[in-house]
Amino acid sequence: MDVSQVLRMNGGDGDYSYSNNSLLQREVITMTKPIIEDSLTNLYCDMNFPKTLIMADLGCSSGPNTLLVASELVKSIDKIRLELGNSNEPIEIQIYLNDLPHNDFNTIFHSVPKFQKKLTKQMTSYSSSPRCYVSGVPGSFYTRLFLNRSIHFIYSSYSLMWLSKVPEMINTNKGNIYMSRTSPPSVIKAYHEQFQRDFMTFLKCRSEEMVRGGRMVLTLLGRQSDDPCSKECCYVWDLLALSLNDMVSKGLIEEEKVDSFNIPQYTPSSKEVSNEVEKEGSFMIDCLEVSQVNWDASTDHNPIFSKEDAQGYNMGKCMRAVAEPLVLSHFGESIIEGVFERYTNNIKMSMSKEKTKLINVTVSMTRNG
Template structure:
């Protein structure tokens, strides 16, 4: 599976699209806004910037993307007003993989600019320059010292590739019946995932160290785990339930068991210790803040899950959220059509609803604020 080609959120604005099913990501952004504001205030307070380079890495294409841009511009505008400085130009770079739905994103820009003019005035809108930058953030994307502020939300838990040795074409399938780390996975699977994260996150940090100006800021937010155990429920159990749904389709003859055995998702939920280790090893950044917080699997929308209706509703919401993210990978690997995908996520919704009616496992999300050393 070539991750750069098949990993993308569901496109458009339909019922199963990412644009309609990104409540969890919106909740994550809401937790990180205060830390973004803090970083921007320190950046604006310490520097008189005429033209501010800002990059959103892993921007996707839903409404969350432009809402963060609006927040950033407002924080900088207010800070400059307080300091008696002119508001800088905003050079905003939206990055994601080539397969991202940039068309939908760019079609959202005209109403965005219109809203800026109406709410903030034509001066602010005319000083905002937005462009798309397709490519993997696990390598260089920008010239040296171009950026002042970088942020990435809900993206860095995606790896650049399926870990070495776990690819679908491997001679031996080491993680049979599973799609990610589980309590039954052999140690070799855990080691492969850990090694891939270390290589990827190190490459990400090194690339940004060259692209950010000295004193530049970076805020990263992605899923992880508090436990040192990679197989802890908080880091992997949603994948355990998806594997269960896939195996139910195997029993019904809708997909082949070998296809499940050969599929491993390019995802990793690291611990805080793993994150710190790679940042400190690279050496270009100081960790200003590292916080963990919990997020409900459905974004906290469904409150009463102990009734049959509530159980069904939360299962459906979680299934739609996960489908919007992983459908492209599943279609590519399993070579299945729309009907089978529909059946899979109906099964998954039922399994998730039953599980969450008994225990409320939550996602763990990290927010890390970094400063490039001067």
């Protein structure tokens, strides 16, 4: 699997698009807003109230959450500027939106004029409000993306747990598609080592691109437990594996096909994140927080279903928007409906029995001198 070619959220605005099924991710963005505002306040003060700020959203995906982040960044700077008495000093903000080349950038670009018009109306004073310019930057954030010492602020939410490649394994991860209780120790080791290499590469690239004193706020899907196979980080993929294996038992998918499919993701603990930051050495950690979001945060009002059924149905659509491109590239189109029907039912059953949740690790950092 060439991750750079197949890893993307479902584009467009259809029933299974990421655009229409990312309420849970939106909730996480809202939860981390105080950390972002604190980081931007310190940046703005330490930079002696600059008239130009260059920001980047890495792994921006597409849909309303993308421009929500951009909007919140601009409004936060405007709020900080006014509170510090710089209301007469105009400021220009360049925001780079980055994701892999197959991301649905067209949907983003179609929304930019409306976004800019709405943002202007929300500003306190048109004459001195920030001018915001938006550009797309396709490419992997595990490579260099920007000029040396050019970026003031970097933000990323629910992107860095995705790996640059599926880990190279010496043993087959039989019956599993991710780290699991039944995975061989060598599989767990391969996942962890791939995360270490990728995160170190990410930090190294950003250290070259950011100005001295620049800030970075990252939120990753992670875990509280020291156990990389804990239910809090693996269960959502275990349910997809269960769905695929059910289709194997009915002769709808070849067993070897499932055994060769592995999700390119690693959900680190806060300790693992801090260890890699300290090891790379270019950044100082200002804040490191662990939070959680319930699966039912993906649920909107749907009059067709009861509350319980709606929770499972919406989480199923949320995960389909995330996982369908990966499943499609490996198994083909013929099994898609069967897999995700089973997956949604498994999610629904799980949510009816217990309060299922995802763990977030958010780290705020400053670029050293």
